[in-house]
Amino acid sequence: MRGSKGAHGPWRSGRKALVSSRFASAAARLSGRGESETRRSEGARMADMVRTRIAPSPTGDPHVGTAYVALFNYAWARKNGGQFILRIEDTDRERSNPASERMIFEALHWLGLSWDEGPDVGGPFGPYRQSERSEIYREHAERLVATGSAYPCFCTKERLEALREEQRRAKVAHALGYDGHCRAVPPAEGQRRRAAGEPHVIRLAMPREGETVVSDLLRGELRFDNTLVDDQVLIKSDGYPTYHLANVVDDHLMGITHVIRAEEWISSLPKHAMLYRAFGWDLPVFCHLPLLRNTDKSKISKRKNPVSLNYYRRAGYLPEALLNFLALQGWAIAEDREEFTLDEFIATFELSKVTLGGPVFDLEKLTWMNGKYIRKLTVPQLLDRLRGDLLSDEYLLKVLTLAHERIERLEEFVEYASFFFVGELEYDAEARGKLVAKKCTPEQTALALERLLEESLDQLLEWEPARIEETMRAYCEATGWKTSDLFMPVRVAVTGKAATPPLFETMAVLGKEICRRRLRRAAETLRAMKAEGNPGAHGGEDEKP
């Protein structure tokens, strides 16, 4: 995935031809006229045009992996004088959420990664939100059905589940996936049943023999046995496209030249390649970046590592430090150097030199690097940073609103509101006592706090008092907890105190990231209490002899 400017290294011979023709067609689309009409000088410039994109799905908190992939896409586009596009992949109607989309915009802006085209800034290839492009996908899917590259499938969910179950049990591991049942339905009959309104999806008809070979900029030729790739759903029964269809159609229509994405997509590469082929389109350059990892090498996840960009922002990581650190995951600017600015990154970045080993996200090193960046600031600059987030008027106003009627001298404010400004909390003896829910063991309380977090609060994206309250009450309802029994441990967990402003307002002001961190920490504290003989607990059944 590179402009001709940087087209050395892995780009030689055969592949080069593919790439340049790809650029030419992208250029034609970009200029909005045929390539032949393009003026020569402009044509030369356009032929070099690199277009990359980040295509997050707005289904949760803004993810550090999104920032990682966005950074590399951004740098590659900038380095080649091309464009970087933000596209929202919200084709999952259940999970997509406007709050999440907003947070993604904010987080990327915070990092300083700006896009040339996107839902918020517009652009010549919009709309940039897939939910607003349904008609485009439908048309394209029909085109495939018409040519026999896709077909309607009427299989019920039940049948698919049964099929999956049977395959699992029979251990026909090589034939996992859809069995192509509806491929046998004659087109005319399929047409009739669709017209009659029978629920169905549209599936891609994968070739039943041969192999699909796709080249990856970093990994060379990737080969897949077609018989092992099942018929992927292209259009869901709700009429929305799946990622696979929308992604391919949009990348083509938006003139994306380099698809730089995470490694987890490699296994769907053959499906994507088949789609391009079925449409008669040239393939973009594919480049699969390694996945960020937890300490145990598994794909980075919120259970084992902070992954929300909101966490890093709230914890006081500087965006430039985070970016610098992220750039180091898979790439090195020089043998003995690792601190550099975004501009330096852009200037020196070479996609082909990205390393492939899955980098363990080392929070400790990030933190060290952040310290370096803090020390590089002048004191007034540091002040500005603090005033930008943690000590912004906006935040102070919120805290002050809650402290207002609860202090009698101004100097009390700092102590009263200290938990709004620190990161980790220390739970003193009194707090530890109140951390344990009535009639419960520390262990039980810990479990309840964790479940409240993971099963309820984590899913909540609109972090507002009313929504928090609603969520917590619903949790109590579902689990049989008395709200009064559970809310005190939560209060102590997130504030370290038993006497605080109203819980939900307090949690809202603290923010989700802080609450999440403290709830976790509280659970750990509770577990440790059990280990050390349960000092602060009151009234736990099983501590009585």
Place this chain on the structure above:
RNA sequence: GGCCCUGUCGUCUAACGGUCAGGACACUGGUCUUUCAAGCCAGCAGCACGGGUUCGACUCCCGUCAGGGCCGCCA
């Protein structure tokens, strides 16, 4: 289980057939300092294993092993 990807200090990485395998985080010791940091200096620690190819392999090929990803009408 099947397919695919990956494999240099504990961690992030440099090396692109010939180096004492370099740097950084962490760790250890020292230095500076009223303290704590920061800084500086030093130390510890690695080419997963086995075959090839080659005058010569961390570098190329094959195999083994290990780790990871995917196997949804989620992306």
